[in-house]
Amino acid sequence: MAAAMQAVKRFRMRELAPLLRNDAKLSNPRPNVRSPFLPHKSADTGRWSSAKYSLRRQADLVKNARASGTLHLLPPGPKLSLAELATASQAAAASTAQASSSVVEVAEQEAKAKGKKLWDMPVEWKGEYKEKEVKGADVGNRLYAGKKRMFKGHKWERTQQERHREQKMLMRDMKARIERFKTTYRRKTPSPVSVARPVSYSKLPF
Template sequence: MAATATAAAKAVKRFRVENLPRQQLRAAVQTKHTNAERPIVKAANPFLPSQIAYNGHWVKPRYSLRRQKELVKKAKMSGMVGLLPPGPKLSVQEIEAARLAQTVSARPGKLQDWWLRPVEWSAEPERTKPAPKVDTPTQPISTLSVSSVDEAQQQAKARLRQERAALRVKRREMVQEAKKCGLVAMYIGRKRMFKGHKWERVLADRRRKHRILMRDMAKRVQKYKSFYRKRRPSPLAVPRANNQKLPF
């Protein structure tokens, strides 16, 4: 049992070390070591989804529900529930109740206990999508105005984000205008139309072939019947040759 509790404590410690801002927390511990019971650093919650800043896409949580449940079990086994962030498998009330009865805490003045310091986890999914800058003109990047390759790459990424934001805003306005006019807004502002199903794409060619076949159907039927009528042997005619061979 002791070995199991030790392994569970190591798993919780590994989780904290991997997901906490190590440098910021160590610097905060050195400057504010007296406030050992107060959260001094904000950390992203790996149990909740997050939103990418420049395009607004949502990213899945870093830890799945199965891994979250395993961590909660290990934290309860080792008495470290108060060190985990809130999530679908662990509520804020459970964390607060566990902190009151928690026996593991950081020692004052000990820098090696930085991972035990309380941090402020985000209790809701992070929404970091900023307002798009549509009016900002996108100018070509000149190699004379940058001092390094990294700076040029950053400027190129920033310009691409601005252009994409401007296109999204423009398409949103076009969709609103189309809806007001009673038009279908599915194809508004798209580079290519919706491809549709295979039978929809080949329907025009199939109908054209059907028209051609039905137009000449009488002629084709007559040709078919006359062709096989000529090839049909007559029972009164004399056979041209008798090449029958016996099997013995």
């Protein structure tokens, strides 16, 4: 838990460091910070730059934030949907309101504010994240949504039902088949004790 909290704290301090250098007094109570989870377009060159954090690092941060209960401090991105972020923000606001009910806790929060606890301050992340509409995401079945068949599978899996039907039909009449085999089958191999027929050399072609 502590390691997960430290990872989120380092992320926030790293991203808020330029803001604190430029505006040490923080005149804006909710400053704008460029989202490091999204690509951005340069105003000078007009070119797009990729996101500062890779998808793997984003996934690690989201996992740590979810474990430490600080998911509302991260910006939205490919690994953190807007709906999940809104739910986390509401839960954090409810817990803050519940924690500020006692006078002692209010005094502690004021002391922390005076101590410049800036890493968890509210931030407005710049950058619009557009979620792609994926079929079946609402029911947790993205892979096979809108497909006629769940999956292709191996050939033995596709023909398994027909094989079972044939096997069941054969086993149903197995006693009659065995009895018929025993009464009609004749061994065609010659008996070793039988007299061999003599060979006539006069009918040979040479």
